[in-house]
Amino acid sequence: MDIIKKRTGSQAKSTIPFRLNLLFFIVFALFALLVGQLAYLQIVYGGKFEAEVNRTDKTVMTGSVPRGMIYDSKGRLLVGNSTENAITYTKSSGVKSSNIYTIVNRLTKYVSIEKETLSDRDKADYILAAPNKESKVAKQMPKSWRVDSNGDSLTNTQIYNNEVKYLKKEGIHLSDAELSRATLYKKMSAAYSLSTVFLKDKDLTSKEIAEVSEHLTELPGVSIGTNWNREYPQGKSIASIIGGVSTEQQGIPDDELNTLLASGYSRNDRVGTSYLEKSYESILAGTKSEREVQIGANNQVKKSKVVYSGQKGGNLNLTIDSKFQKKVQSALSTEFAAAQTAGITQYSDGAYVVVMNPKTGAIMAMAGTKNDPQTGKTSEDALGVINRTFVMGSAVKGATVLGALMDGVITPTNNTIADNPIYLPGSAVKKSVYPVGTYSSLTAEKALQVSSNEYMMALAMKEGNAKYEPKVSMTMDSDIFSKMRGYFNQFGLGVKTGIDISGETAGIEGSTRNSAGQLKTGSALDLAYGNYDSYTLIEMAQYISTIANGGYRLKPYIVQSIQKTKNNGDKGAYESVTSPTILNKVGFTQSELNVVRKGMYDAVHGSDYWTTATRLKDLTPAVAAKTGTAQSFYYNPDDPNNSDPPETITTSLVSFGPYDDPNIAMAIVFPNLTSESGSYPQLVAKQIYTDYYKMTGQS
Template identity: 55%
Template sequence: MHSPNQQTPQRKKSKIPFRLNFLLLLVFLLFAALMAQLAYLQVVNGDMFQAEVERTDSSVVTKDVARGQIYDSQGRLLVGNEPESAITYTKNVSVTADKIRKVADSLAKLITMPSGTKLTPREKVDYYLADKNNLKAADNELTKDQKETPSGDARSATVQYQYEVANTMKKNITLTPQETSAAEIYARMAGAYQLSTVMIKNRDVSAAEVAKVSEHLTEIPGVSVGTDWERSYPNGDSMRSVIGSVSSEQQGLPEDEVNTLLAQGYSRNDRVGTSYLEKAYEPVLKGTKSRTQVDVHANNLVTDATTLYGGKPGDNLNLTINSQYQSIVEKVLKQQFDRAKSAGDATYSDGAYAIAMNPKTGAILAMAGVQNDPKTKKESDDALGTINRNFVMGSAVKGATVLGALMDGVITPSSNTQVDDPIYLPATPVKKSVYPAGTYSSLNAVQALEVSSNIYMMNLALKMGKAAYVPHTLINFKDNIFTIMRRYFAMFGLGTKTGIDLPGEIGAYLGPTTNEEGILNSGKALDLSYGNYDQYTLVQMVQYISTIANGGYRMKPYLVQSIQENGTQGQKGAIVDTTQPTILNRVPFTQDELDVVKQGMYNVVHGSMAWGTAHPLKDIKPAMSAKTGTAQSFYIDPDNPTTNPPETTNSSFVGFAPSSDPQIAIAIVFPNLDVDSEGNYNQEVARTMIEQYYKLNNIK
């Protein structure tokens, strides 16, 4: 028992009811806040969020238009667009690889892909992994290191996929023929941008394939039947090397220009001109793509498409070349080159080239080339050789030498007679003309051009270089003798680019002015005077002879006469631009000085001296003027260079007609003919070029 004075201890009051009440209060407050938030979202902002669910995004999609066409000077079609049926695919927004593969598998049963298409190992694996079951199996095979970084973080899906690809490649998977076809289709589909259209098959699509695909369009979303174009060449292979090429959709943009073209608004799979006229006039020929605004619902379905701009086909090019005349030049050049081969005169020759130009405007009238492999004897078209190959042209340049000397003042129109004695230098073969030494005691400038005197030209170089000639001793030229002569040559276009509107034009090869010891190469300065040292392109040669023909104006050559709009149905539209003749420089000779050279070139054809070089052409009416040339050369075998290459001869020709009112200038070269060649092949080409031009243009 407790004592009366002893108190009973009190129990501590429990705190559980307070905690429970606090939790209940907290839950009530949270619930109330949730209800308030739901009310705010649904009642106050319900319309806004409903609109967000139904929101659509807009994207602008572009589509290719027909490329501009190319016509000759008479309106004949040289390059057109041949329409062809095509199977296309438009990639939807956020479409999965698995869905793309299913469409590809279905489409592979309906069409046959072109033979020769090669799948890359990566394209094969991408198709294989597009099957979600294959992808899941590949994912399960990833190692821990492939799934996680060293710090334990999960690697990105992109990185993991790269590992899955690498692992699958090691298995060397095989595909059935139909799977291979489907993989080719899948590669084209997967490579498309969202909402962009790519060609699945646009060559040789049969009517049966079009029918099958059309019947199953609802089962292959994104696939459609449309049309595409392919470049066509009604004139065959004529001028193909000058016209150039266009890339295919698979090739797309050239690798070396991809960044530049992307910056200009191109897509990677756009077809573009890759060479020559097609490339030079790409901005004109490509046209302007159509633009369509596509509205995409939040569920990634296209809800509407509005055409913003229907597109504009590329403009057409009208060339300066008459395709009929071009064919004539090509034919006669090949005939004469084949004649040289048959006669045994072209053992080492690598071709023949010819070009014609209007000397008053610079318009190119024809350009042709035959390239020959001396080993296989196989020939191919090489019209571009007129602008991207250079040769030692020989005596054909002597008109520039004489006019240079006249402008330099070392001879005058009334005082230009010189002795015609051979030149003897120490340890050097005698330097003379082709005719026997002593044939002429002296010649004036007109006579020297007619008989093509090398001696006369070397004497001009001696005078321009202030050099005294003493037989069998070294010649002491002024140090700038090469500069002096080349400056005069350049006034006519020899040794400098002409500016023709074609990419790929090269300049000239100018030989060294000093020998290995750094001493001025006097003998080569003499060779330069008669065209046996520096190398020029044929387009430079026709520019040079045109400058003489037209009275001293160096004209810029051009191939495109005008640019013309292209109608939506392929019809011709308005002329939007016309090339105006461009004078690059005026050569400062006098009329009297020019008359000396013109008379000499007239006499090359019509003179009476025994060693006149082009007298067989004197029956051409109206009369023409010309200058022939031969130059020493050597055949260098690119596969087996030797220190003693066989000696050959370059045979060249320049001329203009009619002599009294020049309307055409021509230049021809047959490089690397045999040294004993006797055939006047370039003169036969010249005859046809002049006579047929007269005939086509009714010149009498």
């Protein structure tokens, strides 16, 4: 037994050291190989790896530039830019929420941020961005909010949403200071990767700028820059025509997102959202600045430099004289206020006027006063000229007469017609405002002077080959509506004018047949004297300008020219100048036109008691005009199904002057008054002519 023990001990002593030595040898060999490999990598690839650590990617970032200016016809600035200092933030790719949280808390030491209305989700996002806050909240949540029914962990997104839910359930209470930081956190977090957002661009003090500048190294992505806002040195009398520009938060409107992104815009770019700002976006926007940004291996912005400072947007020069515009708006507002004082505007939409150069199509002024029938409050609404329609009444009779002349049912020398009312079965008599029997017959000129409805209905009956038996029946050709509307369209009534402002609507045509499929002959008669179809006021201005200039339907325009901007911000070379555009030539002869022009002159200067526009007769130089009165109804938007809406009166006027050589034409409407009074449009026109003649030295 002793011998066995001695042998076993002897074997142990000799075996264990061998195994240890072998193990040590292997470890030493592996260690030697590792040291050799490290030395090899250091010597051969050391420079490469060092370069990789210090690697930077270069990318080009674009920045917005101030929009172009908008000037009136005399070079006065209507829309400019106010430039203000701003604190910006450029979001690095892959930046963590905890990093943004840290920057926010540092930045708010130097800058006061006005708190905004935040959702509970916004507040929770800020709270959870604090270091280790997510893990703490996760531990406090019920286990079922961290794992599913099988015990498997939920996704990170699901857990985060449950953390937000947990905070909401427990109640979120932030101090004013914390709300300010949460507001800033929301702005910075919402930024797209490598995009720049404005953190503060209003009321930034010099002290705040200085302190932020001193601590930029501890505020990665934060910088000092400038921002711009639209300003209106001449007031906002035509602000609705000019339109608006989106904020950085609003960015590109959804309906234009794909188009503008494809054109090089960013989602948070400020763009024109309506009317001139939108129609001329490509001109006003300018060319973006370009900045080369170096991004390190940690995805942080290491360095940036401006490689192209950008080009400020081009400038628009309008056809509108801002001083004349203010006078036109004042004249309109004064007379609408008078109508309010008279107590006849409780159902009124407001009042509108547009003044146009009949020789070129240039818009000289465009004004509107919109009235809220529910509150009686008024607001500026120049755009109502192009996007609201009204039944204009007798103001369209010039087109009715010229249509009949072109149709051949009357001639310049043979146009006397009996002045008889129309009696249709089952309806009230159709007649003029003056008593039946006042005139036995009328010429076309006299019919325009006294605004005879009977005469216009007789023209429609002639054009439609009517068969009429009083109080029994009337039949007309089935194409009577298309025939009369075809003539009206030649003057611009019932079709878009093509004005260079987005948002124009066209007039509305009434139905031509009743529910039984029968031709509405009575409505055809109403159409003839302007009491059926509705038109925009810009259509009325185009129509009267066509009569004033000898038959040329011109495209209205409000932008006279476009100019580039020099590097110093001054106006540069002209890019384009608008020339008159003839849309069509109406097919009447000069002798036919003279009939209507004479009738409109007599409507102002005639001595007959029923002459309609005599409030303009004292103007020098002399003018021509045609008044209009139409029956209308007020439809309360809060009670759209009212089967018995209040009946109202719409009064209108078209006019041009000087009569011998017109260089100004206008259209005016006062819709939905509660009593008939054609004086308001005439008084507005008289004041406009007086101001215009004085400003141009024609009086």
